[in-house]
Amino acid sequence: MKPATLKLSITGLCLMFMLAGALVLVQAMGSGAAPEIMTLGAMLILVPASVMMTRLPKLWKLQSMTLNWYQSTYPQAVSGDQVACYECGSDQIQARDLKVQTGHRGHFCGECDTALYYS
Numbered sequence: 001m002k003p004a005t006l007k008l009s010i011t012g013l014c015l016m017f018m019l020a021g022a023l024v025l026v027q028a029m030g031s032g033a034a035p036e037i038m039t040l041g042a043m044l045i046l047v048p049a050s051v052m053m054t055r056l057p058k059l060w061k062l063q064s065m066t067l068n069w070y071q072s073t074y075p076q077a078v079s080g081d082q083v084a085c086y087e088c089g090s091d092q093i094q095a096r097d098l099k100v101q102t103g104h105r106g107h108f109c110g111e112c113d114t115a116l117y118y119s
């Protein structure tokens with residue numbers, strides 16, 4: 001899944017759940033329903049909200065920390081096509097898939113395992 005699609009589907013899904021939660025809350029308040037229903041409605045709003053607040057910034061970060069970003073942040077570590085670690089200067093850069101499926105690959109220093117940039 002492309003990062004942009006993933007971001008969009010997370011947002012869409014969360015908004016759908018929050019809308020459902022809001023409807024449950026409104027219904028519950030209107031009919032004086034049991035507190036459990038109110039809690040359910042509140043959960044439907046709060047859980048997706050927290051997912052959005054934790055997952056989306058991470059995705060934004062992955063999307064903004066590109067090779068271009070790395071080059072402009074650590075110009076001394078990049079010369080031409082050669083990318084080196086800004087921490088230890090090693091040019092043993094390893095690309096690997098991230099543990100959490102985000103559609104991005106992480107580029108790490110093979111010497112000190114510092115995360116350098118994402119693609």
Ligand SMILES: [Zn+2]
Binds near residue numbers: 087
């Ligand atoms: Zn390093």
